[in-house]
Amino acid sequence: MSILAPTTTIADAFSALLIGDIPFRFTAYDGSSAGPEDAEFGLNLRTERGLSYLMTAPGDLGLARAYVMGDLEISGAHPGDPFPALMMIKGSKAGLKFRTPSAAEAVALVRTVGLANLIPPPVPEQEHLPRWRRLMEGFLHTPERDAEVIHHHYDVSNRFYEMVLGPSMTYTCACYPSVDATLEEAQFHKYDLVCRKLDLKPGQRLLDIGCGWGGMVRHAVEHYGVTALGVTLSAEQAFWAQQRIKEERLDDRAEVRHLDYRNVTEGDFDAISSIGLTEHIGLANYPAYFAFMRDKLKPEGRMLNHCITRSDNRRTSTGAFIDRYVFPDGELTGSGTIITEIQDAGLEVHHEENLRMHYAMTLAGWNKNLVDNWDECVAEVGEGTARVWGLYMAGSRMGFETNEIQLHQVLATRTTADGESGFPLRPDWTP
Numbered sequence: 001m002s003i004l005a006p007t008t009t010i011a012d013a014f015s016a017l018l019i020g021d022i023p024f025r026f027t028a029y030d031g032s033s034a035g036p037e038d039a040e041f042g043l044n045l046r047t048e049r050g051l052s053y054l055m056t057a058p059g060d061l062g063l064a065r066a067y068v069m070g071d072l073e074i075s076g077a078h079p080g081d082p083f084p085a086l087m088m089i090k091g092s093k094a095g096l097k098f099r100t101p102s103a104a105e106a107v108a109l110v111r112t113v114g115l116a117n118l119i120p121p122p123v124p125e126q127e128h129l130p131r132w133r134r135l136m137e138g139f140l141h142t143p144e145r146d147a148e149v150i151h152h153h154y155d156v157s158n159r160f161y162e163m164v165l166g167p168s169m170t171y172t173c174a175c176y177p178s179v180d181a182t183l184e185e186a187q188f189h190k191y192d193l194v195c196r197k198l199d200l201k202p203g204q205r206l207l208d209i210g211c212g213w214g215g216m217v218r219h220a221v222e223h224y225g226v227t228a229l230g231v232t233l234s235a236e237q238a239f240w241a242q243q244r245i246k247e248e249r250l251d252d253r254a255e256v257r258h259l260d261y262r263n264v265t266e267g268d269f270d271a272i273s274s275i276g277l278t279e280h281i282g283l284a285n286y287p288a289y290f291a292f293m294r295d296k297l298k299p300e301g302r303m304l305n306h307c308i309t310r311s312d313n314r315r316t317s318t319g320a321f322i323d324r325y326v327f328p329d330g331e332l333t334g335s336g337t338i339i340t341e342i343q344d345a346g347l348e349v350h351h352e353e354n355l356r357m358h359y360a361m362t363l364a365g366w367n368k369n370l371v372d373n374w375d376e377c378v379a380e381v382g383e384g385t386a387r388v389w390g391l392y393m394a395g396s397r398m399g400f401e402t403n404e405i406q407l408h409q410v411l412a413t414r415t416t417a418d419g420e421s422g423f424p425l426r427p428d429w430t431p
Contacts, residue, residue, distance in 0.1 A: 008112050010045065016105070017098045023089060025075070041085040042075040049121050051113055056120040058098065061320040067391060068124045068325075068384050079387050080371035083364070083394035090398060126388050128328040158240045160380045161213070163373040164366050164389065169213040169240070172276040172306065173359040173407045183365035186358070191219035194273055196429035197351070197411050198302045200224040204270035207231075207296060209261040210277025214241030214254070221254040226271075230256040231264060262292065271302045278307035278338070279330050283316060286337075290345035297414040300422030303347060306409045308359070310334045326392045335408040347412040350423050356406040363397035 008016075009032030015022060022035035025042035028051075035042070045051060050071025054062045066072035077085040101109055110118070165171055166183055174186035175193050194216065200206065202225030208216045211230025214237075220226050232238050238258035245254045261277075272293045281289050293303045310316075313334030318327060339349055370377060370390055377386045399405040415421040 008108060010051065010112065013109055013112050017101060017109075019097045019099050024085075040076050041088055044073040044075055045071070046073060047071040048117060052117040052119065052121050055113060055117050059320070061324065064321045064325065064391065065124055065127070068126060068387050070383065070387075078371050078374070078390075079383075080374045080377075080390040081367035081394055082390060083367060083397055086394055086398050087401070090402070124384055126384055127324045130324065156385065157380050158213075158236055160377055160385075163377055163380070164369050166365070166369055168215055169244075170215045171212055173308075173355055174362040174365075175355055175358050176361055183362065183369075186362065186365075187215070188219070190358075191216055192223065193429070194275065194304055194306070194409075195220050195224050197304050197409070197427075198271040198273065199428060200226050200271060202226065205229075205268070207264065207266075207269045207272045209264075209272065209274050209293075210280070211237075211241065211256055212276070213237050214245060214256045216273055216275055217241070217254050217256060218245060218248060218250060221250050222248070227253045228255070229264070229266065230254075231259040231261050232256065233258070233260055264296065267296050268298050269296050269301060270298055271304075272297060273304050273306070275304075275306040276308075278305060279327060279332060281331075282329065283331050283333060283337075286341040287345060290342050290347065294346050294414055299414055299416045300420055301414050302422075303342075303412050303414070304409060305338065305342065305412075307338065307407070308332055309338060309406045309408050311403050311406055313337045321395070322392070325388050332405065335406065335410070338408065338410055342410060342412050346414075348415040348421055348423075349410060349412045350421070351411040351427060353409045354406050355409065356400050356403065359407045360397050360400035363393045363400065367393050367397070 010028035010030050011026055011032035011034040014026055014028070015034040023039065025033065025035045025037060025039040026045075027033040027042065028045040029047055045054075045066070049069070050066040053066040053069070053071065056062065057065060063072065067074070074082050074085050077083075161169060161171065166187075168184055168187040170187045170190075173190065174183060175190035176186040177189045181189070198206070200220055204226045206217075206220050206226045206228040208220075208228060208230040211217055211232050212234075214230050217228040217230040218241075220228050230241065232241070235258050238256050241256035245251050245256065274293070278286075278289070290305075297303060310332045311334065313336045316331045316333055317323070318330045318332055322330065335352060335354070339352060342349055367390065370386070370393070374386065396405070400407070413421040413423055
């Protein structure tokens with residue numbers, strides 16, 4: 001362990017406080033450097049403001065702020081896909097974990113960086129209020145609050161999403177029928193798998209809650225002959241979906257509304273799909289969420305819940321970066337908790353499936369799309385927002401690759417009081 005001298009460089013301070021050896025090349029605006037010169041990747045602290053971000057918010061949040069603002073660069077990796085660099089850092093013995101300096105070292109550190117750099121700079125415009133501030137302003141997951149959060153994340157720019165997500169405009173985990181399938185083929189296969197699990201048939205009625213840009217609605221109507229209603233809290237998503245439904249001449253049987261799912265008045269649906277909504281609900285609202293789906297189903301109707309989960313049932317936090325920049329108020333839990341809540345709501349669980357590695361592959365496809373369309377994406381939403389998305393998708397991919405997070409589909413029925421579920425002895429789809 002190195003000891004900070006009374007006067008030292010930024011690189012010296014970085015090296016002294018980092019736990020373990022530096023696995024990358026670190027350079028700073030004061031001309032100092034540390035780490036192997038031939039490292040594949042490097043961190044370049046370009047400005048004094050970047051140092052202030054690191055000093056006033058140690059850990060992931062400070063690093064993210066400096067990176068989003070362009071004060072911290074990752075050399076050797078494209079900002080649209082920093083995944084290789086993140087994996088290298090995570091796989092090293094050091095990672096990016098720092099020890100707490102002693103009192104004497106703290107004094108030396110202040111002399112090095114200057115008192116002015118202990119004053120927090122303004123945070124990037126993409127950053128949401130901290131959770132404690134949101135709690136002070138009112139309860140989380142009220143209809144008004146949820147609408148605000150969805151607007152923050154999804155109403156960025158439909159054109160931006162078209163470039164990143166591709167023609168399917170599907171912002172949820174795909175299901176790859178083979179390792180060499182394209183992203184579009186995998187998204188088609190995912191929707192088709194959900195339709196088959198729900199056993200959709202012509203003339204049936206489907207409710208898709210949290211429908212996004214209407215991909216599930218349009219697929220079920222076009223390929224399975226159902227009448228489908230989708231609801232989303234994003235005005236931009238609803239507008240895009242409504243236009244696409246008209247263009248594809250599906251508006252006689254397909255509808256997407258800008259509406260909170262809790263305000264759906266229709267009932268007696270043959271099937272309900274929820275693809276990527278549970279992450280936004282909040283654990284305290286799971287009982288009402290799954291009870292809503294039970295009450296909207298016909299007897300023997302099927303429900304499929306598709307959501308990101310933790311690899312255990314103990315943790316719920318998404319982390320500071322995700323909470324501030326990507327999914328404010330979001331909470332994740334394990335598949336065991338999801339299944340328990342579905343059962344406690346009075347639904348019978350028949351099947352569950354983990355698509356963890358499929359999401360890692362999906363995110364790799366989105367990162368590639370962002371890289372391929374980088375200049376246009378930056379022109380559309382600004383470099384800061386584009387950096388947020390590159391970092392978020394690469395970090396999430398790393399989480400799926402290393403089994404920190406998973407993706408589970410759970411299939412259940414509204415089984416009758418006398419035990420009739422309508423479910424066959426064996427699954428009636430190809431697993």
